[in-house]
Amino acid sequence: MSIVEMIERLGAFVLDGxxxxxxxxxxxxxxxxxxxxxxxxxxxxxxxxxxIGADSLFLIILIGGFxxxxxxxxxxxxLRRFGSEGxxxxxxxxxxVRELGPVLAAIMLTARxxxxxxxxxxxxxxxxxxxxxxxxxxxxxxYLVSPRMVAGVFSFPLLTAIFxxxxxxxxxxxxxxxxxxxxxxxxxxxxxNMSGHDIMISLYKALVFGVVVMWVCCYKGYHAERxxxxxxxxxxxxxxxxxxxxxxxxxxLGSILL
Amino acid sequence: MSQPExxxxxxxxxxxxxxGAGHAIEVRELRKxxxxxxxxxxxxxxxPAGELTTIVGPSGSGKTVLLKHLNLLLRPDxxxxxxxxxxxxxxxxxxxxRVREKLGMxxxxxxxxxxxxxxxxxxxxxxEKTNLSREEIAQRVSETLKAVxxxxxxxxxxxxxSGGMQKRAALARALVHRPKILMLDEPTTGLxxxxxxxxxxxxxxxxxxxxxTVVMVSHDVPEVFQICDRVAFLHNGKARLHGTVAxxxxxxxxxxxRFVAGRAAGEENETALEG
Numbered sequence: 001m002s003i004v005e006m007i008e009r010l011g012a013f014v015l016d017g018x019x020x021x022x023x024x025x026x027x028x029x030x031x032x033x034x035x036x037x038x039x040x041x042x043x044x045x046x047x048x049x050x051x052i053g054a055d056s057l058f059l060i061i062l063i064g065g066f067x068x069x070x071x072x073x074x075x076x077x078x079l080r081r082f083g084s085e086g087x088x089x090x091x092x093x094x095x096x097v098r099e100l101g102p103v104l105a106a107i108m109l110t111a112r113x114x115x116x117x118x119x120x121x122x123x124x125x126x127x128x129x130x131x132x133x134x135x136x137x138x139x140x141x142x143y144l145v146s147p148r149m150v151a152g153v154f155s156f157p158l159l160t161a162i163f164x165x166x167x168x169x170x171x172x173x174x175x176x177x178x179x180x181x182x183x184x185x186x187x188x189x190x191x192x193n194m195s196g197h198d199i200m201i202s203l204y205k206a207l208v209f210g211v212v213v214m215w216v217c218c219y220k221g222y223h224a225e226r227x228x229x230x231x232x233x234x235x236x237x238x239x240x241x242x243x244x245x246x247x248x249x250x251x252x253l254g255s256i257l258l
Numbered sequence: 259m260s261q262p263e264x265x266x267x268x269x270x271x272x273x274x275x276x277x278g279a280g281h282a283i284e285v286r287e288l289r290k291x292x293x294x295x296x297x298x299x300x301x302x303x304x305x306p307a308g309e310l311t312t313i314v315g316p317s318g319s320g321k322t323v324l325l326k327h328l329n330l331l332l333r334p335d336x337x338x339x340x341x342x343x344x345x346x347x348x349x350x351x352x353x354x355x356r357v358r359e360k361l362g363m364x365x366x367x368x369x370x371x372x373x374x375x376x377x378x379x380x381x382x383x384x385x386e387k388t389n390l391s392r393e394e395i396a397q398r399v400s401e402t403l404k405a406v407x408x409x410x411x412x413x414x415x416x417x418x419x420s421g422g423m424q425k426r427a428a429l430a431r432a433l434v435h436r437p438k439i440l441m442l443d444e445p446t447t448g449l450x451x452x453x454x455x456x457x458x459x460x461x462x463x464x465x466x467x468x469x470x471t472v473v474m475v476s477h478d479v480p481e482v483f484q485i486c487d488r489v490a491f492l493h494n495g496k497a498r499l500h501g502t503v504a505x506x507x508x509x510x511x512x513x514x515x516r517f518v519a520g521r522a523a524g525e526e527n528e529t530a531l532e533g
Contacts, residue, residue, distance in 0.1 A: 128369040135329050136383050137358035143386075 027141070027222070028215045031149050034142035044147035052113040052148065053155030057162070063108050064163035067100055068092060068170025076175045085175075089186035090193040092171035093164075097194065097202045101164040103250050106156060106209035110242040114217035117148060118238035121221025122231035130222070145218045149211065156210030157203045164202060201257045208253060209246050216242045281340075282307040282439050282471035283328060288337035290323060297323045298334070299495035305439075305488075310465050310472040312482050315492035316517060321475045322366075322443060324492065328473060329363050329441050330354060342438065359387065362432035364442045368424040370416040376403070376427050377412035383435045402430045405467070406460060422453040426460065433468065440465070442474040454478060458485045479521040483507065491517070 071092045079085050121144060124130050133140040168190065175181040217238040224234035283305040290298040297320045305311050313321050326332040327339060330346055339346050346357050370379050377399055384395045403409055406426040416424055425445055432440060445461065446454040458478070462485040465472045476482040483489065489506040491499040491514050499506050499514055506514070 123372075127367050127372075128365040129371055131331055132363070132365060132369040132371075134331060135358060135361060135363040136387065137355035138386055 023223075024219055027145075027219045028211075030141050031145040031215070031218065034139065034146040035150055037142070041143070041147065044143070045150045048147045048151035049154055052109070052117075052151040053159060056109055056112050056155070056159060059108055059112055060105055060159045060163050061166050063104060064101075064166035065170040067104055067163075068096065068167030068172075069174045071095060071100075071167065072171035072174035072176075073179070075171065076179045076181050079181075085181040086185035087189055088171065088175045088181045089168070090189040092175070093168050093190040093194055094198065096167040096171075097164050097198050099250070099254070101167060102156075102160045102202050102205035102209060103246060105160045105163040105206065106213060106246045107243055109156065109159065110213050110217070110239055110246070114213045114242055115235050115239050117214075118217045118221035118224075118235045119231055121145075121218060122224030122234040125222060125224050126226045126228070126231055141222075145214075145222065148218055149214045152210035152214035153207060154210075156213070157206040160202055160206035201253075204257060205250060205253050208249055212245050212249060213242045216245060280306055282342060283473065284338075284340040285324075285328070286338045286340075288324070288327060288339065289335045290320075290327065290332065291335055297495055298327070298337075300337070301492070301495070301497045303490050303497050303500055305471060305473055307471050308469055309487040310462065310474065310485065311488040311490060312486040313473065313475045313490045313492060314477075314479050314482070314517075315498075319492040320495045321492055325441055325443055325473065325475050329361055330358060359435070360438045362435070362437035362440045364425070364428050364432045364440070364445050366443045366445075366447050368416070368428040370424060370428055370431070372416055374415075375412065376408065376414050376416070376419070376430075379416070379427060380430045380434050382431065387435065398434060399430075402434045403427075405433070405464065406430045421448050422457060425449070425457055429460070429464070433464065436468070437470070439471045439473070440468075442472065442476075444475055444477055446476070446478055454481070458482065461485065477521075480518055493517075 072088065075088050075091045075095075076085060079088055079091065121130075124144070130140045130144070133143055172186055176183050176186050220234040220238035220241070221231075224230045281304045283303075285301055285303045285305075288298050288301040289296070299320075301320070301324060313324060315321050323332065327334055328341075334347060337347070341357050342360055344353075344357055346354065349357060370376075371382065374382065380399045380402060381395050384390055384398060388395075390398070399412075400409075403411065406429050408423065408426050408430060411419070411423065411427070416427065419427060429445070442461065446457050449457060458481065461472065461474070464470065474482070474486070483503045486503060488502055489500065490497055491506060491511075493513055499509055499511055501509075
């Protein structure tokens with residue numbers, strides 16, 4: 001391969017990347033814009049909030065509980081070395097609210113709802129159902145993607161808050177109930193050391209993760225290749241890219257909101 | 259057909275200048291390229307109002323791509339498509355939606371929504387695009403299901419229907435909003451000969467009952483010639499022949515004859531193998 005060919009291929013690769021990135025950005029712009037443009041379909045919003053939010057509740061409670069229990073176990077054993085078992089509540093709550101709650105809840109929601117969403121939209125694309133909407137003069141982005149965006153914005157912060165609360169009780173159950181950390185300082189420490197700012201960090205992160213997960217999963221499903229392998233590839237890419245972006249945004253948001 | 263037999267050979271090279279009246283769809287010099295491949299290469303065709311036109315041609319000749327231009331899923335690189343007097347290549351937004359509302363489309367796969375029942379699928383365009391009351395919608399859906407022979411199937415999901423029934427349900431959904439133009443993309447794909455005949459008869463009956471302009475892409479050559487008024491034969495991205503069935507069948511065109519003979523021979527071989 002000559003130098004010129006290599007440069008041509010590199011140029012084509014970069015140009016394709018820029019076009020894809022622009023397409024990705026426009027997809028977000030349209031899906032958000034169509035939330036505010038008629039026709040309004042609140043029943044579709046409610047349906048998606050049920051699918052993404054309410055149907056994920058048990059999973060969030062389960063994972064939140066176990067995460068808090070692990071934090072209670074490891075936190076107690078670490079703090080006991082320094083004779084600081086009384087700080088267990090503060091440690092569990094701050095770690096959960098500022099970091100683990102939003103990140104783990106978002107990753108769990110990606111695994112449960114995001115993957116299903118990418119597969120569903122990919123399957124609709126492959127079976128021409130999205131084309132059918134277009135031919136019926138129904139905007140597919142407005143009908144399929146915008147309600148999911150609304151559901152993500154509502155569901156992620158609420159589920160993250162539930163994850164945090166259940167996790168704190170999980171930590172209490174193991175740290176105080178099982179291992180014998182002092183009961184009073186657990187909740188008093190949380191009340192004394194956790195501020196409204198910490199809680200807002202959790203909710204801001206959850207909000208951003210909600211948009212990111214819906215954006216990526218819908219985009220990947222919507223643009224899936226029209227074949228069975230296209231749907232599976234879209235689903236895998238949606239979960240992987242969402243997870244990576246959740247961690248990347250967690251770092252940047254953490255730096256900004258510190 | 260309105261021109262001598264010799265003139266509709268290589269029709270795209272010598273486009274007919276026809277008045278808009280009488281033609282539901284007019285396609286002029288339509289070109290579309292995907293990468294290095296010129297899929298549509300200057301197609302010029304008319305689809306007369308109230309007639310059933312079938313687009314035939316070998317695989318890769320551009321039939322489905324042409325249909326996707328006619329139903330406005332794809333934009334051409336150049337050329338015009340006039341539907342009911344509007345040049346749709348220049349339209350966007352609500353103006354384009356208004357033209358789309360005149361169209362009904364039956365996709366190759368049926369494209370029924372998996373999560374909805376037959377009734378909900380057929381009612382979908384009315385629920386989403388009209389202000390009809392529930393009773394009016396129920397009545398309209400019921401009438402349309404009856405017209406396609408699917409009474410009593412309201413509560414079934416698409417996965418509970420046979421291939422032929424799915425096509426009928428999809429046809430009902432395409433008809434329920436009373437379109438002026440119906441487009442069908444290989445409506446008998448995957449069906450056995452008996453069901454293929456039944457769907458063909460249903461399409462013809464529906465076209466006549468609803469006074470529709472129908473554009474159908476089909477592989478069922480030569481059987482489909484029995485139900486259509488006109489034929490357009492695409493080859494290498496061009497409309498090589500178009501006219502009434504009799505005119506096209508009488509045309510002295512070796513490529514078309516080989517295509518029809520090849521189709522018939524292929525079916526005979528399949529029948530022999532099955533036997």
